[in-house]
Amino acid sequence: MNLFDYVRPASVAEAVAAGSQPGAAYLAAGTNLLDLMKGGALRPGRLVDVTRLPGLDRIETLADGGMRIGAMVRNADLARDPAFAAAYPAVAEALLSGASPQLRNAATVGGNLMQHTRCAYFHDAASACNRRDPGAGCDARGGENRNHAVLGWSDACIATHPSDFCVPLVALDAVVEIEGPDGRRDVALEDFHRLPGTTPERETVLRAGELITALRLPPEAGGFRTHARYLKLRERTSFAFAIVSAAAMLRIEGGTIQSARLALGGVAAKPWRAKAAEELLIGAAPTVESFATAAEAALTEAMPSGDNAYKIELAKRVLKCALLLAADGTPRRMPALPASVFNFDTGCHSHA
């Protein structure tokens, strides 16, 4: 690990000032950044520790019925917050399906949005990676890429965004609150992460020095609480990133879908909102057929970026399955294996 400066600002304004210096990086729990620094993939010259900034660790219900979550709220705390979990059960389920208990106890909301791809070639400092080193090339192309992107990728980069949390959030129109050298601004989460295009190194729309301070859920987001699921396929039951995941949330009245919110994870460089599929479901009956049609629509633009064509079919099936689970209704209690297809066991082990 390189030598670096460590600063611990006392206020958001101080943090932004420190974070605006060239070579600076914000440090929250460090569950991703420190690993990348130890492996030599990232080498910031200055770490600005934002974990002790006042006021960023609150979970608030807003007057309009929405919720605001401070950027330093820990994943585990958020997932177990009764009001939050009741309002957005798919988000809580996604959180609990991510990483491991130890990591969830440390990792923050803001850090989750800012985490880098788990593409092995990004992490391996000896590999060519346009995302890490613009213009270097992409060793993932033609390499080991069975878990790489099938949507929104480019010749320059085929990496995926690893977050579970962001997948239902993007479907719920979450908004990111940002403080920067030029003041405060809001960005829709859907616009926050960028597809790679020719500039994969620009992973988000954040400008130099900008800091995520909170995440906001609009009032409508709470309207899906009775039919909301997150489903995640992975190679082991915990501490594994999604091969493909899906968030499905429905408002069903009188046997008809009034509104649908759908997003996919593990398929693109950003959490992938499936708006065309959502629109197909409005007015439809919650049936296998309509869900299959919607799932098909969500993947129409999908293309293998390597040895990963199977992910396209798998994504359709996961989305369909998530829709079926959502139509069945949100489980009364959090399943013991959150976001797993295996959550049907009964008895004392069936709930987390």
Added chain:
Amino acid sequence: MPDHMSDTIPFSAAPHVRLGSSSGQPITRRDGVLKVTGAATYAADNHPAGMLHAVIAVSTIARGRVASLDVAAAKAHPGVVEVITPANRPPLALDPDVKHGMFGFRFDALQNDRVRYAKQPIAVVVAQTLEAATEGARLLSPTYEIEPARIGFDGGEHFDPPMVSIGAPPNFDRGDLAAGLSAAAHLIDTHYETPAQYHNAMEPHAIVAEWDSDRLTIDTPNQAIVMMRGAFAEFFDVPAENVHLRSPFLGGGFGSKAIMAGPHILCILAARMLRRPVKLVLPRDQMYGPVGHRGATQQHLRLGLDAEGRLTALEHHALATTSSFDDFIEAAANASHNLYASPAISTRHRAVRVDIGTPGPMRAPGEASGSAALECALDEAAAACGIDPLEMRLRNYADIDPATGRPYSAKALRACYAQGAERFGWAGRPLAPRQMRCDAGHLIGWGMGSALFPAPMFQAEARATLRADGTALVETAGADMGQGAWTVLAQIAADGLGLDIEKIEFRSGSSDLPDGGVAGGSGHTATAGSALHNAGTDAIAKLAEIAANDPASPLFGTGNAGVEARNGRLYHRSDRSRSESYGDILARAGLATIEGNGKGGRDPAAAEARAMFSHGAVFAEVKVDPDLGQVRVTRLVGAFAAGRIINPRLARSQLYGGMIWGLSFALHEEAIHDRRSGRIINADLAGYHIPVHADIPEMEALLIDEDDPYVNGLGIKGVGEIGITGTVGAIANAIWHATGVRVRRFPIRIEDLIG
């Protein structure tokens, strides 16, 4: 130490538990409190005064040579003390490119600028802090002359290895294979592939080396303490007794800590060069290069079967990867030698040279990979013959060892099959796949496999010293890798001395003790245990001699065969009223202590006469999502017969560990190479998957009683590795039974099952 948990374990009334004996009791780990309180010192916990930190710079290419290293930049970094490269590396007494002894491997210790695999050591940076050494290593910024990496089965040169595993013949034939195949009513011709796997012990390889003139102290986790002391001594041209190797605790070894590797030698060299203690701890990613792994295999099996499903021929060929500069050939095909009765058995090994670190023994070396393929092939045969897989195995039950024609020393495999099947509820399993579903619509499958592992013994020595206060000191340089040697060996020693285990002070894990042999091959308990027991009986015999010749003793005139040692007293065998405590005998003789010595090893005549194996049967249930291909193992039941079980709690723990390893083999583990660079792209525990707790189902390991009078005087076999065998196949076969899909490459993944 109190046995806090024994009340939670039902007392086993198995006949091998002798009343008043420590052996057979489910005693908790004697080192458990030390470990859970952090008081157990592992190698890297040692910080001698003045210690420096070494970090290895490793190659990022798999083949070629190092063209340049920016030594000046590294040396200029604050805190860096020295940079060792091939240009200034002090000489070693032996050439690391020459194999020394049967267990010797060639290794890389900066002998030249060649690169033969990714993560090969190319320099060592020594600094005041770990951070400075790490950054110094990065600042070396090596440049290379790169040659194309040879990776994969078709990447390198194929050859006929002169031997496989450690010293085993590569080929084997018994009976007329061609005749057996042509007589067959059913022919199964199938193939399986297993990937490169890495030991990934929780504790990384670590060493702290300190020289005092020509005396060397090394703290390093090691599975063969006295043997390796000698090997280290030879490389530094000092007498073996000048080297003190301390290895009280290992955080897992699995074979990778039985072998000398470059990093250890480099750390010792650095300490001698700088005249300071030096610590070297491999970061996780550097454990994917110089410290061994399980080589990948491609296996081809042909099974001839008669109309009733009896084998007429069994052919098993294996192609295994090894490095470009040394041979360790995963002896996968040998798994077909000793398990199923076939009039003709033929096995072959070929090998392929690729640009990776040399493979080595990894928990159940050969047996794990070979069993995976063999048990799946048997399952295919059962399906082809329309026979239940358990019935298939019973029809091919070997009453004598098919490879040698010798009788087994003991073989309670029928009981394993019967009791395992009963516990699992195997009866009524539909023959055809895709017949069972749960309420949630998931496919359910049941599969099984036979487990087999040799019951070898090596050589070990031990010393037992009875003290006048009625306690005893017992000593052997054993290795506890977490398997429980601290506890189990003490139990055996206690029995040898006729003492309660609380009276036993057990010293182990240090090379200044009698040679405890190797903790490997599932033979440590049998070997070191026999030595300890013999040392104890030797001490008791001397004590009895004193008593029998002492007119003042109530045992006067008994002769030493006429007494029995129990609970700190010698009793007259036929007159229980005549007894005397050890302390009283010693006191009257004016002795503070009396010492016994013992050896452990196999009786050569018994080894010639009998085939010696542990056996078992594993039954697995899986659920598979029919649309999504996600697999969950929901039940695992193993039944194992492994001679006399010294500690059922720890034996079960070992068997659970093996079975979980089997699950890991079946569904998770694989080192993924980038074929262009030769680098492993998942060289960490986030990318190289082993199961998490939530992946592990309800498990049971039944201990099937087995009295083996031939393996050794104590009747002990081993349980360290057998749990892997059988389990891999059982899970793969259950997945076939659930889905109808026969996956022929491990690990089995979602994309294999979504069709």
